[in-house]
Amino acid sequence: MTSAAPGGTGPILEMLGISKRFGAVQALTDVDFSVHEGEVVALVGDNGAGKSTLIKTISGAGPADDGVISFAGEKVAIARPHDSQALGIATVYQDLALCDNLDVVANLFLGREGRRGAALDEVDMERRASELLRSLAAKIPSVRIPVASLSGGQRQTVAIARSLIGEPKLVILDEPTAALGVAQTAQVLDLIRRLRERGLAVIVISHNLAEVDEVADRIVVLRLGRNAGEFRVGEATQEDVVAAITGASAARRPSDPDTDGGA
Amino acid sequence: MAVTTEPAAALPEDAIDPRLLVRQHGLAGYWELFKRRVRGGELGALPVIVGLLVIWTVFYLQEPRFLSAQNLTNLLLQIAAIGTISVGIVLVLLLGEIDLSVGSVSGLCACVLAVLNVKQGWPVLPAIVVAILVGTAIGLFQGFVFSQFGVPSFVVTLAGLIGWQGLQLAVLGNTGTINFPFGQGVANLANTFFAQDWVGYAVALVAVAAYSLSLLNDQRRRLAAGLITHPMSDLVLRSAGLLVLLLAVVVLLNSDRGTPLPLLIFVGFVILFDWITRRTRYGRYIFAVGGNTEAARRAGINVNLIRISVFALCSTMAACGGILAASRGLAASQSSGGSDTLLFAIAAAVIGGTSLFGGRGSTYAALLGMLVIGSIANGMDLLGLESDIKFMITGGVLLAAVVVDALARRGRTAHGRA
Numbered sequence: 281m282t283s284a285a286p287g288g289t290g291p292i293l294e295m296l297g298i299s300k301r302f303g304a305v306q307a308l309t310d311v312d313f314s315v316h317e318g319e320v321v322a323l324v325g326d327n328g329a330g331k332s333t334l335i336k337t338i339s340g341a342g343p344a345d346d347g348v349i350s351f352a353g354e355k356v357a358i359a360r361p362h363d364s365q366a367l368g369i370a371t372v373y374q375d376l377a378l379c380d381n382l383d384v385v386a387n388l389f390l391g392r393e394g395r396r397g398a399a400l401d402e403v404d405m406e407r408r409a410s411e412l413l414r415s416l417a418a419k420i421p422s423v424r425i426p427v428a429s430l431s432g433g434q435r436q437t438v439a440i441a442r443s444l445i446g447e448p449k450l451v452i453l454d455e456p457t458a459a460l461g462v463a464q465t466a467q468v469l470d471l472i473r474r475l476r477e478r479g480l481a482v483i484v485i486s487h488n489l490a491e492v493d494e495v496a497d498r499i500v501v502l503r504l505g506r507n508a509g510e511f512r513v514g515e516a517t518q519e520d521v522v523a524a525i526t527g528a529s530a531a532r533r534p535s536d537p538d539t540d541g542g543a
Numbered sequence: 544m545a546v547t548t549e550p551a552a553a554l555p556e557d558a559i560d561p562r563l564l565v566r567q568h569g570l571a572g573y574w575e576l577f578k579r580r581v582r583g584g585e586l587g588a589l590p591v592i593v594g595l596l597v598i599w600t601v602f603y604l605q606e607p608r609f610l611s612a613q614n615l616t617n618l619l620l621q622i623a624a625i626g627t628i629s630v631g632i633v634l635v636l637l638l639g640e641i642d643l644s645v646g647s648v649s650g651l652c653a654c655v656l657a658v659l660n661v662k663q664g665w666p667v668l669p670a671i672v673v674a675i676l677v678g679t680a681i682g683l684f685q686g687f688v689f690s691q692f693g694v695p696s697f698v699v700t701l702a703g704l705i706g707w708q709g710l711q712l713a714v715l716g717n718t719g720t721i722n723f724p725f726g727q728g729v730a731n732l733a734n735t736f737f738a739q740d741w742v743g744y745a746v747a748l749v750a751v752a753a754y755s756l757s758l759l760n761d762q763r764r765r766l767a768a769g770l771i772t773h774p775m776s777d778l779v780l781r782s783a784g785l786l787v788l789l790l791a792v793v794v795l796l797n798s799d800r801g802t803p804l805p806l807l808i809f810v811g812f813v814i815l816f817d818w819i820t821r822r823t824r825y826g827r828y829i830f831a832v833g834g835n836t837e838a839a840r841r842a843g844i845n846v847n848l849i850r851i852s853v854f855a856l857c858s859t860m861a862a863c864g865g866i867l868a869a870s871r872g873l874a875a876s877q878s879s880g881g882s883d884t885l886l887f888a889i890a891a892a893v894i895g896g897t898s899l900f901g902g903r904g905s906t907y908a909a910l911l912g913m914l915v916i917g918s919i920a921n922g923m924d925l926l927g928l929e930s931d932i933k934f935m936i937t938g939g940v941l942l943a944a945v946v947v948d949a950l951a952r953r954g955r956t957a958h959g960r961a
Contacts, residue, residue: 341841362843377841381834381902382827390831391842399822403761407768428955 290353292317292481293338293369293450298347300333300505307333308344308505315450320472320482322496322513324489326525330505331485332374335452338483339371340364352449365391367450370443374454374485376435378442380428384420385409387427388442412441416471433464440471450481457491469495489518503527582954590947591895591911594940598915602922609922612799619796622917623733623805624649624868628888629895629909630812631860634853636892637820638833639901640696642857644685644703645888649865650880651711652678656866657721657875658714660729667728671866678862679855681707686854690847696854704885712877720876723869732808733871738801743793746802750789755782805867809910812860816906829853834902864888883937890937891916894944900952915940 291314300308308330315321325331336342338349340361349356351367358364364371378387385402388409394401409423418437420430427435436456443451453472457465472495475482486492492499493513501509501524509524522528581589602609628645635642656674659665665673681703689699715721723730737743758778765772796802820826831839832849840846868884869875893899894915895908919940923933 339841361841365843371841373841375837377835377838379831379834379838379902382830386827386830390827390838391844393824393827395824399818400824400827402822403764403768403770406765406770410770 291315291350292352294350295334295338295344296348296350298334298337298344298349300330300337300342300345306505308337311347311502311505311507313500313507315481315483317449317481318476318479319498320476320484320496322492322499323483323485323502324487324492324499324521324525325502325508328504329502329508329525331502332454333505334502335371335454335483335485338364338369338450339452341371365446368446368448369450369452370446370448371452372439372443372454372456374458376439378427378435378439381426383426384413384423384430384438387438388412388423388445390442392446408445409441412444413437416441416467418467432459433461436460436464436468440468444475448480450483451475452483452485454485455487456484457486457488465491489521492521493518501525588896588907588911590944591908591915594894595911595915595918598918598922602918602925606922606925609925612795614921614925615795616799616803618914618917618921619806620733620803620871621921622913623803623809624864624871625884625887626809626864626891626909626913626917627812627867628861628864628884629891629913630809630816630906631857631864632888632892633895633897633904633906633909634816634820634829634860635696635857636897636899637829637901637904638850638853639899640689640850640854641889641899642685642696642700642703642854642861643885643889644681644700644707645857645861645864646880646885647704647707647711648678648681648858648861648880649868649884650875650878651681651707651714651865652862653865653869653875653879654711654714654721656729656869657723661721661723662718671729674866675859675862678858678860678865682855682858682861683851685858686851689854690850708881711879715875715877720874722874725873729866729870730873731804731870733803733805733867734873735804736801737804740797740801743796743802744790746807747786747789747793751782751786754785758782805871808863808867812863813906813910820906825849825852830902861888883934886937886941887913887916887920890941890944893948894940896948898948898952899945900948912944 294314296312298308298311298313299306311330311334313323313334323331323334333342337344337347338358340358340363343359349358351369356363356367358367361371379390382390385406389405394404394408396404406423413420413423416437418434418441420434420437427438430438436459440453440456443453456468456472460468469491472482472484476497484492484496496513499511499513499516499521500507501511501521503525504527508527509521511521511524577589599610608614628649632642632645652674655677656670659670659673660667685696685699685703688694689696725734755778758781762772762775762778793802796806820829828839828844828849831842831844832846836846839849865880869879872879891912892904892908893912895904895910895912897904897908897912916937919937920933923936
């Protein structure tokens with residue numbers, strides 16, 4: 281892993297030696313992680329492996345204790361969610377973080393409302409919200425109903441759509457399909473591909489390895505708060521990944537020259 | 544980023560705004576919408592208006608003078624001061640918090656005004672500004688303690704309730720009561736009537752014109768943006784409704800002493816803060832923090848700033864209400880802001896339909912709730928009832944309002960709208 285050369289193909293986000301401790305628990309130990317533009321990286325691992333904690337160090341919700349984060353080739357400090365947003369990182373949390381009492385438009389634009397003079401530009405926001413949801417083929421009864429009255433899948437759609445409003449360079453999805461039905465899962469995976477086509481970097485946390493294989497370019501495995509392996513999709517079987525997740529085998533890195541078989 | 548590169552498919556059946564389906568049928572559509580909302584636990588202002596009609600009918604049957612122009616004008620005068628305080632309470636309730644210190648703050652600021660204006664001989668305007676700023680400073684302090692140390696707002700403001708009352712006594716010193724001379728300065732604030740008929744009509748017409756224009760402008764922009772629009776009949780219906788209501792009020796006021804200044808101040812605050820809460824980014828953030836604090840924080844909203852500023856606004860409104868009360872009573876005393884000020888201000892906000900659970904409500908709740916409470920107090924005074932009965936009945940009404948709020952919340956949960 282090397283630092284980005286200006287204008288080159290270096291990673292949009294590079295993290296080196298990230299550590300995070302909660303009281304007596306060492307949640308992350310010396311974790312390295314990177315993602316490039318136009319790349320979908322799946323972050324996998326068992327419960328408690330540190331996936332969400334790592335995500336929170338990027339999103340600013342739980343800053344790292346130690347380690348170096350570089351974004352677009354420049355060393356950055358992410359101390360709060362605002363820093364992360366300002367860099368162009370959008371995070372969709374597992375709990376979606378929607379305000380149930382606000383309508384779809386208000387939720388989509390929360391924190392970056394369009395204004396017209398001193399007042400909110402509701403008309404423009406509603407138009408953009410409708411266009412955005414339509415482009416995602418999202419089925420929302422109305423953009424003017426409170427989010428509380430939407431189904432789980434619709435709420436997930438709103439949450440993902442919301443992450444796109446700020447024109448991010450990197451989108452982080454925390455188990456985006458965990459609560460979804462078949463059709464909506466396909467829709468979300470389709471959406472992830474579309475993000476990649478636009479040249480966005482995408483990090484997906486997932487437990488579903490079939491989905492990961494379908495959508496990701498690269499798989500990063502965490503185990504007990506440490507790097508436990510990294511695979512290029514298509515070069516590794518699901519068994520390899522499962523072994524890395526459970527710790528049944530030594531980590532295998534595609535870049536390691538001493539791993540078996542040049543394939 | 545253009546997220547709309549995909550050609551927009553034909554609007555799916557279920558992507559159509561459901562409101563349109565009912566609004567198209569005019570009055571019948573409103574009735575359908577209304578029934579659906581009630582079933583879904585979105586009662587809005589309905590229980591209050593029904594309650595108000597019941598209260599007015601009961602008092603009218605007991606004492607026909609209750610609905611006389613003179614008494615209704617008195618009622619509006621009586622509710623202006625505490626109603627102004629209640630507007631601030633609505634803002635705090637929207638956050639899902641509470642401010643128990645508003646009564647004491649209103650009393651303290653009234654006394655600060657009295658000491659500066661009467662004892663120290665300050666001119667009216669600077670004295671009022673300083674008195675209001677004292678309220679703002681108190682709110683900043685309480686909001687700071689609440690948000691920075693994570694002390695429940697209930698406790699912070701309970702301490703304020705006692706503490707500011709003490710400061711009020713200290714400010715007054717050994718003077719028990721300071722009187723404002725009638726017919727000048729501070730006293731004019733709450734005792735001025737616009738006896739000329741045209742003032743009331745002008746205010747009403749300007750309000751209706753502004754309302755209609757904003758509706759039309761909104762309609763025009765929605766049309767231009769290709770969004771769903773309300774039928775024109777809808778706009779006419781709403782504007783006409785407002786016009787009839789306001790004209791009725793003005794006719795009533797003009798048949799007595801004219802339009803009272805304190806009413807304009809109170810309603811002005813209601814409209815101003817309604818606009819701020821519904822139409823500005825700041826107001827949106829208040830609702831967001833009250834609805835889901837964590838979501839608001841993750842959206843990059845400075846939650847502490849919102850909290851501190853809302854507590855500051857609440858105490859500022861308490862100061863304004865205290866000044867109006869002192870002006871109407873022509874005095875500031877040790878008992879200013881005491882007794883039922885706090886209870887009535889909170890009760891009005893809740894009775895008016897502001898949820899205690901945060902994130903739901905409107906500053907119009909202060910107006911509606913205050914009308915209910917004011918009507919009860921006024922009517923019972925007319926009937927010559929004793930304080931014991933008055934307190935019990937007022938308490939009962941507050942309890943009923945809170946139960947309605949809790950039931951409505953349950954209704955929303957059952958309909959997936961909580």
